[in-house]
Amino acid sequence: MRLNNLLAQRKTAIIKNWFTLAVETYPPDTASFLKKQKDPFANPVGRTISRGLEALYNELLKEMDHDSIISFLDPIIRIRAIQNFSPAQAISFIFLLKKAIRENIKKEALEEQLFNELLLFESKIDQLAMIAFNLYMECKEKIYDLKANEMRNTTYKAFKRAGLVREMPVDEPDIKPNVNT
């Protein structure tokens, strides 16, 4: 619990550091915009990351409620899943929390022998990464689903309602390829 207290004490600095590391996964000009622009409507990405990271950090200090974690993580992953990142890059920001924490509590961790607790806490971050990976895949699957069904949901649906297309009746036999036996 000593570590938890320390992490709660250093919260502001650690979150700030984590946010900086996370936005630096974008090109330098973009990172600088994401950091500087405070208007939530002019900078939805920066705002979403900053709010999300803070909420996630608070959750990590607690019991890690799965639903809460998802509600804070989803908006960030939803954005990064459609940006120009590889899957690994998209969720890399989670692991950067380890770096932010290590940089901020290095001295105390050494002096007060907090390594066991730190290892346990870092396992929580790993869990977070696993959840992030699930969310990332859900977002990607949604994108593929939208790609596949968009025309069907708009034009095809309208034509079908109008009776201008006819689907194969269910009782008609399927057309099967010839199989040479």
Place this chain on the structure above:
Amino acid sequence: MSELPNPDEFLAKIEHKPSPRGWMDTPVEIRKGIACHAAKPERLETVGFPNPRDWSCYDEDWKLPENWQEILHKGFKERLDRFRSIKVFMDICVRCGACADKCHFFIGSGDPKNMPVVRAELLRSIYRNDFTTAGKILGLFGKKVKKSYGAREMTLEVLKEWWYYLFQCTECRRCSVFCPYGIDTAEITIFGRELLNLIGLNIDWVAAPVAFCYRTGNHLGIQPHAYKDMIDFFTDEIEDVAGIRVEPHFMKEKADILFITPSGDVFADPGTFTCMGYMMLFHFLQEKYGLEITWSTYASEGGNFGFFTSHEMMKRLNAKMYAEAKRLGVKWILGGECGHMWRVVHQYMDTMNGPADFLEEPVSPITGTKFENARSTKMVHITEFVADLIKHGKLDLDPSRNDHLKVTYHDSCNPARGMGLLEEPRYVIKNVCNHFYEMPANTIREQTFCCGSGAGLNAGENMELRMQGALPRLNAVKYVHEKHGVNMLSCICAIDRAAFPTALEYWLPEVDNCGVHELVANALILPGEKKRTVDLRNEPLPGMEDEDAE
């Protein structure tokens, strides 16, 4: 054990930090999900465009004409002479950065080359090299000196970069609102795409609608009988909802007004409900005031993807509007809820295909209002026409029939920024709905965020790009959804109505999308109608359920 990778080496392979190099030194990487499919050869053949062939942007060889650099150079030069605006826009940018963070694609993607200034620099760098004295002199001192001046030579790499980023701009003009010099980046994109078309570089989502529109009259290539079949089907639907059989006119000679709308309203949900809305409104006006408004299966497309191809192609596709109005002998043209159609109509049509001196200066036959802004084009926007009717108390409305909806309004880019249509749609909505909520001020009116799919980018294969582009807009919708419980995003553009349902499904599935005239028709009391128990989507109206059905 020795075969296991060293952890540092392993992590280095998934480097999470991008390169700190400047934009000119960052090579273009054409990504799936961002790029669109190349135009198929038959599209280009249909309209007589150069270099039709099968090609793919992911291939090394783009099958360009041998002298492609010469063609582009000549095309660039011709257009610098022809368009004073382009010449000025190439020269006057001081790279102040005011536009940099205003683009929805930059905000959503984080890709610095989507900063409008950089997108323009892609072309300016070639302009400086090829067409300025300073560029020519500095070029004598080598590439490094030239680069410090922001100039570079046209190479295949640069060409691919042009293509990739010119098709990541929706020509929405939000950036130009913030430019102290008034540089219109949409015009730069239009110019750049026109150059690309000289060597056969287009995307299929633009080239196919162009070819279909040229051949058949609308973007999907739907033939006249199918167009009429859809409208006939809507009359059945309207009868189910309101118990009234409307009788739309088709190509009626000497009708008062010719109505032209994007074909998306006829052929794709949820635009179809807006289309039913127009039909109910026209029926009301005919019954009550004897006004005859006719549809046309010839001028069956308000949209004009020629606008995303070249000025000449835009003119060719636009011509049918006036041709049909002339043939039918109507007084003037009423235009439906469309986006870029209005930029074409408002800013180009009269110059390209006018003067339409065979039409009358538009006056509402019901209220006597003169639409002075349409004096020269002879084409009136439907929200302007309807706002005037409402203002004069000419429509019978029951806004409580939209009480199940909490509505916000997205200023579609072209009507808002391209023709200044800001108040009329709001006035209409506020008169037909009881629950209307504005999004934050820096995301509406002149500062409206694009839907992210305009200017021909509404394809399927570039879905990630579209979601990036829609993010700032839907972030603002999310705000009013959370604050006020908004559940309906209204708009006056068919591309919006094609783009938003998909984007909402990804970003904010709790909110739906509609056109303004769907809301109008929900509220409009038709003479002799039955008690409405459902809305135009056939969904039950809370508190107005059909007692007989129970």
